[in-house]
Amino acid sequence: xxxxxxxxxxxxxxxxxxxxxxxxxxxxxxxxxxxxxxxxxxxxxxxxxxxxxxxxxxxxxxxxxxxxxxxxxxxxxxxxxxxxxxxxxxxxxxxxxxxxxxxxxxxxxxxxxxxxxxxxxxxxxxxxxxxxxxxxxxxxxxxxxxxxxxxxxxxxxxxxxxxxxxxxxxxxxxxxxxxxxxxxxxxxxxxxxxxxxxxxxxxxxxxxxxxxxxxxxxxxxxxxxxxxxxxxxxxxxxxxxxxxxx
Amino acid sequence: xxxxxxxxxxxxxxxxxxxxxxxxxxxxxxxxxxxxxxxxxxxxxxxxxxxxxxxxxxxxxxxxxxxxxxxxxxxxxxxxxxxxxxxxxxxxxxxxxxxxxxxxxxxxxxxxxxxxxxxxxxxxxxxxxxxxxxxxxxxxxxxxxxxxxxxxxxxxxxxxxxxxxxxxxxxxxxxxxxxxxxxxxxxxxxxxxxxxxxxxxxxxxxxxxxxxxxxxxxxxxxxxxxxxxxxxxxxxxxxxxxxxxxxxxxxxxxxxxxxxxxxxxxxxxxxxxxxxxxxxxxxxxxxxxxxxxxxxxxxxxxxxx
Numbered sequence: 001x002x003x004x005x006x007x008x009x010x011x012x013x014x015x016x017x018x019x020x021x022x023x024x025x026x027x028x029x030x031x032x033x034x035x036x037x038x039x040x041x042x043x044x045x046x047x048x049x050x051x052x053x054x055x056x057x058x059x060x061x062x063x064x065x066x067x068x069x070x071x072x073x074x075x076x077x078x079x080x081x082x083x084x085x086x087x088x089x090x091x092x093x094x095x096x097x098x099x100x101x102x103x104x105x106x107x108x109x110x111x112x113x114x115x116x117x118x119x120x121x122x123x124x125x126x127x128x129x130x131x132x133x134x135x136x137x138x139x140x141x142x143x144x145x146x147x148x149x150x151x152x153x154x155x156x157x158x159x160x161x162x163x164x165x166x167x168x169x170x171x172x173x174x175x176x177x178x179x180x181x182x183x184x185x186x187x188x189x190x191x192x193x194x195x196x197x198x199x200x201x202x203x204x205x206x207x208x209x210x211x212x213x214x215x216x217x218x219x220x221x222x223x224x225x226x227x228x229x230x231x232x233x234x235x236x237x238x239x240x241x242x243x244x245x246x
Numbered sequence: 247x248x249x250x251x252x253x254x255x256x257x258x259x260x261x262x263x264x265x266x267x268x269x270x271x272x273x274x275x276x277x278x279x280x281x282x283x284x285x286x287x288x289x290x291x292x293x294x295x296x297x298x299x300x301x302x303x304x305x306x307x308x309x310x311x312x313x314x315x316x317x318x319x320x321x322x323x324x325x326x327x328x329x330x331x332x333x334x335x336x337x338x339x340x341x342x343x344x345x346x347x348x349x350x351x352x353x354x355x356x357x358x359x360x361x362x363x364x365x366x367x368x369x370x371x372x373x374x375x376x377x378x379x380x381x382x383x384x385x386x387x388x389x390x391x392x393x394x395x396x397x398x399x400x401x402x403x404x405x406x407x408x409x410x411x412x413x414x415x416x417x418x419x420x421x422x423x424x425x426x427x428x429x430x431x432x433x434x435x436x437x438x439x440x441x442x443x444x445x446x447x448x449x450x451x452x453x454x455x456x457x458x459x460x461x462x463x464x465x466x467x468x469x470x471x472x473x474x475x476x477x478x479x480x481x482x483x484x485x486x487x488x489x490x491x492x493x494x495x496x497x498x499x500x501x502x503x504x505x506x507x508x509x510x511x512x513x514x515x516x517x518x519x520x521x522x523x524x525x526x527x528x529x530x531x532x533x534x535x536x537x538x539x540x541x542x543x544x545x546x547x548x549x550x551x
Contacts, residue, residue, distance in 0.1 A: 221477065224476055224479070234499050235316070
């Protein structure tokens with residue numbers, strides 16, 4: 001574990017290089033502790049060999065691990081709202097954040113964005129559903145994640161510190177899933193990607209949070225019994241304490 | 247004031263959760279019910295995922311009931327024979343409920359079934375209790391002693407397998423208590439409740455147990471059923487959050503003790519009138535949710551059913 005950490009630190013220290021683009025992130029492990037309420041990471045980089053006349057269209061995408069999900073639509077039956085059609089999706093990320101120098105549809109055509117898989121509308125999960133058209137269900141999934149702050153597109157949120165140096169702040173809310181995330185930085189020129197870089201970002205729990213999470217998933221029987229014993233013990237303690245007061 | 251919940255994977259304000267636990271615990275102690283039927287909707291309202299809310303509320307109910315049951319036990323107000331017989335049905339009911347829970351989840355109709363069950367249960371029980379307690383209060387103020395009608399005992403008296411319950415001063419068949427236990431066990435698994443709001447009226451109006459032993463006996467039954475359901479929910483759904491449970495329980499046990507004291511100052515009819523009004527209010531709120539147009543017609547659940 002320590003070794004892996006060290007290796008990762010080295011990776012940060014020497015930002016990965018591409019032809020025209022270097023980039024890095026402020027931290028490559030987000031540790032969830034008991035006081036975790038969400039955090040920010042800073043993605044920064046520089047465009048190399050850039051003539052000032054050339055466009056500087058940057059897109060930063062942070063994508064979380066894929067998570068299977070089911071979307072259901074309610075219809076009114078006899079005055080009551082009932083779940084009717086459903087669609088199951090695989091390949092939608094649990095978290096998706098996009099920062100760009102300007103709205104992405106102005107940076108590249110929809111076809112190009114779809115080809116590169118950039119933007120919320122380019123998220124194309126595989127769908128199995130009871131309804132012939134999964135598109136409204138996919139839109140609903142995106143809407144839901146936007147509402148809870150797990151999906152966002154934030155055009156104009158990349159700051160240029162100089163002609164070539166840029167940075168952006170990526171919010172990581174409290175509701176994020178554990179796992180491996182990817183930070184992708186794209187440099188566009190004339191609507192096409194000319195350079196791209198990908199850096200992994202890990203989100204994991206530490207200390208007591210990690211132990212409890214592992215216990216709940218690896219030894220659920222002991223965990224369940226522990227919960228019951230804790231509840232009974234607290235009930236008994238309070239009963240004893242309050243009797244003393246009488 | 248924020249604390250991270252490891253299983254729910256979100257952070258909450260722990261003061262709000264403790265206050266919630268204390269408030270619901272107070273009502274638990276006062277009425278001798280677990281409070282799950284209030285706690286689960288309140289947690290969902292506070293943003294906790296509904297599966298975690300339902301499963302974790304059970305721990306709160308266990309603790310509140312434990313605390314209340316010990317207080318009743320000191321007053322010798324528990325019929326352990328009755329609790330044991332009910333529990334036979336309760337265990338079978340819990341297993342059936344967990345199976346039904348999984349089935350409904352696959353069908354995607356869990357919210358609807360749970361909502362409808364809540365509305366029907368709370369509505370009918372609330373109305374029965376309201377009528378009864380108002381009649382009792384009227385009789386009290388009119389100077390007449392509240393009469394115990396025995397009309398419902400007819401068919402129960404004719405059932406076989408009779409057993410003597412000394413504490414309750416009853417000689418009745420074991421079948422109705424087992425049946426009640428079964429229903430409550432099933433509802434506990436499906437709705438994340440202890441089932442006190444069903445057991446208490448059933449004991450009073452169906453079995454005709456003396457009100458004095460009803461509180462303690464129902465609490466013992468609730469402890470056993472919620473403990474079993476918590477373990478089943480933890481192993482099958484990974485939905486019990488121990489940090490959330492600890493916070494709820496810490497508030498809940500204190501509230502329950504205060505509630506028992508407040509309840510001792512009120513007369514039985516008044517208590518039942520208040521409980522009836524509370525039950526009806528929650529039922530009406532849930533009914534509104536079923537018929538009101540949802541803000542988004544689409545809903546999302548993590549995982550594949």
